[in-house]
Amino acid sequence: EIYTLSLHDALPIYELSDRKSGLRLMIGGKMRKKVLMLMNGSAGTGMADQNAFQIVKELTQRNCEVTVYPIIPAAELTAETILVACDGRFDVVACCGGDGTLNHVINGMMMMDHRPPLGYIPSGSTNDFAKSIGIPRGILAQCETISRDHVFAYDIGCFNDTYYFNYIAAFGAFTSISYDTSQIFKNAIGHAAYMLKALLTLPQNVSYRCRMHIEHDGETEDDEYLFGSISNARSMAGFAMPFSSSVDLSDGLFEVMLIKAPPLFIEVQAILATLLAGKTDSPYIKVFQTDHVHIKASENTAWTWDGEYGGTMRETDIRVEKQAIALLLPPKEKAEAIEASNQPIFPE
Secondary structure (H helix, E strand, C coil): EEEEEECCCCCCEEEEECCCCCCEEEEEEECCEEEEEEEEECCCCHHHHHHHHHHHHHHHHHCCCEEEECCEHHHHCCCCHHHCCCCCCCCCEEEEEEEEHHHHHHHHCCCCCCCCCCEEEECCCHHHHHHHCCCCCCCHHHHHHHHHHEEEEEEEEECCCCEECCCEEECCCCCHHHHHHHHHHHHHHHHHHHHHHHHCHHHHHHCCEEEEEEEECEEEEEEEEEEEEEECCCCCCCCEEECCHCCCCCCEEEEEEEEEEECCHHHHHHHHHHHHHHCCCCCCCEEEEEEEEEEEEEEEEEEECCHHHHHEEEEEEEEEEEEEEECCCHHHHHHHHHHHCCCCCCCC
């Protein structure tokens, strides 16, 4: 005989039904939170594969009903396709993966008619977004956060009215490192893989030049640029942003950093030294806040979104979707207690 188990939306009871006889049995119990968990086993150090059972167990013990989908693009199981098919069926969308995985989840969620809160268990090589926004460290704390109801609504970037990013869109020198670095290499040595790749590609990166016409807030910028970023983050590629102390992730404004291309290589070294010191006081660096920026390039320019390759284009329009995603986070007092405990940290 075939049995189905369903959970009533209005009442905290289970219904066990026999399809053949029509017998129905009601079982009292506390309403369980329905969690859709998307797992990318290839992200970072493979933590999703190693800890899948523990994650499901911890969430289930915290009164969650967990449905797990592995992300397998070759089998057409992407975050976007899964989320569209599951629209309206879950109380929480959660994912275990890196910043790139989260980018795909956000793009899928922005297409949903019923957008639930988001839970995130970071397992990437750098985890810039998680560190910027305050995701607790350690699987136990992350599962506890997903099982609770405290949310923080943060801003999302919209790229050409088509694609979305969590924390950064960038062009120019070094932006290809995140998606050009071998996943096997990143899995083997983690964040250091990015640093080694940057050193190996330094000459070609610092020689990058692209003329841009940039419009924002009634102003225009027209120059040759080495690098540009539109971000809502306190760190990038594992390093603190030079303006990180003033970043508000839910104020409807993104921080734009433009680095003009200097004529001499020795000036590039001075620019990098300024940025690594956490400063922007260079005639070649401009930083401003805006909710909308329009960029026209003199040639097709490669972009990256949250460390993922975004394609090449000549004209881009980027605007802020204010507080578009509600992320499950611990309340401040709980976060302080978690940080004080000896939790395992993010994989590096």
